[in-house]
Structure formats: structure tokens, C-alpha cells
Amino acid sequence: MKEQIAQIEAGKALPLVEEFYTIQGEGFHTGKAAYFIRIGGCDIGCRWCDSKITWSAAMHGAKSIEDIVHKVLATPAKSVVVTGGEPTLYNLNPLTSLLKKHQVKTFLETSGAYDISGDWDWICLSPKTNKHPKLSSLSKANELKVIIYNFEEDIAWAELQARKVTNDCKLYLQPEWSRFKKNIDDIVNYVKTNPQWELSLQSHKFAGVP
Numbered sequence: 001m002k003e004q005i006a007q008i009e010a011g012k013a014l015p016l017v018e019e020f021y022t023i024q025g026e027g028f029h030t031g032k033a034a035y036f037i038r039i040g041g042c043d044i045g046c047r048w049c050d051s052k053i054t055w056s057a058a059m060h061g062a063k064s065i066e067d068i069v070h071k072v073l074a075t076p077a078k079s080v081v082v083t084g085g086e087p088t089l090y091n092l093n094p095l096t097s098l099l100k101k102h103q104v105k106t107f108l109e110t111s112g113a114y115d116i117s118g119d120w121d122w123i124c125l126s127p128k129t130n131k132h133p134k135l136s137s138l139s140k141a142n143e144l145k146v147i148i149y150n151f152e153e154d155i156a157w158a159e160l161q162a163r164k165v166t167n168d169c170k171l172y173l174q175p176e177w178s179r180f181k182k183n184i185d186d187i188v189n190y191v192k193t194n195p196q197w198e199l200s201l202q203s204h205k206f207a208g209v210p
């Protein structure tokens with residue numbers, strides 16, 4: 001157990017919830033094949049989180065990064081999406097350098113609430129009102145993806161965060177899944193009026209894939 005904790009602290013092993021090869025369903029890279037690594041542990045507590053199973057890291061066994069990458073390399077995947085849970089709770093330097101050693105592109109999904117370790121080809125930051133993103137993380141984002149649950153208040157939150165990212169950061173509004181029907185018309189109208197924003201759908205859920 002002590003050895004496992006040391007391995008996790010060093011970023012040599014990570015609490016793995018699941019791994020799967022699928023299609024990136026959301027945001028800028030939508031539609032491209034990608035291998036997903038979902039890491040356990042998150043203390044942010046979004047009430048609509050679709051991955052609540054990840055919240056307790058202790059429920060998920062630690063897996064060595066060599067074993068994780070070995071499974072990636074057994075597929076034709078050219079890119080890996082590291083998600084969670086909140087993956088930035090961990091030291092991601094060893095995992096990303098091993099992936100890059102094998103010419104695999106590294107994509108991150110994060111709330112931005114913690115410092116970002118690792119070497120990333122693409123960072124998707126989805127800011128949360130429960131625990132605000134760090135300015136240092138916002139400045140690294142290639143993509144800002146704001147979830148719309150309460151339309152008025154979440155749009156205001158989206159506009160506030162958009163002021164803190166770089167000029168070339170892509171801006172997405174993504175309907176919260178359970179309130180899709182309630183909010184989609186307002187989101188579409190907002191994008192038409194404010195075309196700096198784009199619509200991101202969770203297309204994997206429509207396609208029925210993980």
C-alpha cells in the first residue's frame with residue numbers, strides 16, 4: 001500500500017477507472033478516434049457530473065503507466081485523452097513523456113482547478129463554479145468548454161471565463177446532458193448572435209458509444 005502511494009506520488013502509477021478506444025465526442029477534436037484514460041479522484045462535486053463513479057480514487061486500483069501505455073500501443077490510436085475525475089490532481093509528467101516517446105499525441109480534459117503537470121498537445125478546460133479555474137491553467141487552455149445547465153447564469157459564467165483565456169483559445173458551449181431539450185434552443189440562438197462561441201455536443205452519447 002505504501003509502495004503504491006509512492007508510485008502514484010511519483011506519477012509512475014495512476015488510479016485507473018477505465019480505459020477505452022473510441023471517438024472524441026466533444027469539442028474541437030470531435031469525431032477523431034482517441035484512446036481514453038479515465039483517472040479516479042475528484043473533489044469538485046458538480047451536481048450534474050456524468051462521471052460520479054470517478055469521485056473516490058480509493059475505489060480504483062493503481063495501474064502502472066507502462067501497463068497503461070502498453071494497452072494504448074496495442075490499438076491504432078494516434079492520440080490519448082486523459083480525463084477523470086480530475087486528472088490534474090496527479091503528476092502527469094511521466095505518463096505524457098512515455099506517450100510522446102511513442103509518438104502518441106496527448107490531450108487533457110480538466111476543470112483547471114489545479115496546476116497542470118505534463119506535456120500536452122491540446123488542453124480542454126471546462127471551468128466549474130464550485131471550484132474556480134486557476135489563471136495559470138486558463139492561460140494554457142487551447143479550448144474553453146463551458147457546460148450550460150442554468151442558461152442565464154452559465155452564459156454569464158462562460159463570458160467571464162472567456163476574458164481570461166488567450167486570444168486563440170477556442171470557445172465552446174456544451175449543453176448539460178439531462179437538460180439538453182430545455183436549453184438547446186437558447187444555446188443555438190446564443191451562438192448565432194455571438195459567433196465567437198461554437199456549439200459542442202456530447203456526440204458519443206447520441207452515437208451510443210463510450
Ligand SMILES: C[S@@+](CC[C@H](N)C(=O)[O-])C[C@H]1O[C@@H](n2cnc3c(N)ncnc32)[C@H](O)[C@@H]1O
Nearest residue numbers: 048049050051084085086109110111126176177
Ligand atoms: C467528467 S469531466 C472529467 C474532466 C474534468 N474533471 C472536467 O470536468 O473537465 C469530462 C468533461 O465532461 C463534461 N461533463 C460532465 N458531465 C456532463 C454532463 N452531464 N453534461 C455535459 N457535459 C458534462 C465536463 O464538463 C468535462 O468537460
Ligand SMILES: Nc1nc2[nH]cc(C(=O)O)c2c(=O)[nH]1
Nearest residue numbers: 023024025026083109204210
Ligand atoms: N467519446 C467520449 N468523448 C469524450 N470527450 C470528453 C469525455 C470525458 O469524459 O472527458 C468523453 C467521453 O467520456 N467519451
Ligand code: SF4
Nearest residue numbers: 042044045046049085
Ligand atoms: S470537475 Fe469534472 S469529474 Fe469533477 S465533478 Fe465536475 S465534471 Fe465531474
Ligand SMILES: [Mg+2]
Nearest residue numbers: 050051083210
Ligand atoms: Mg464523458
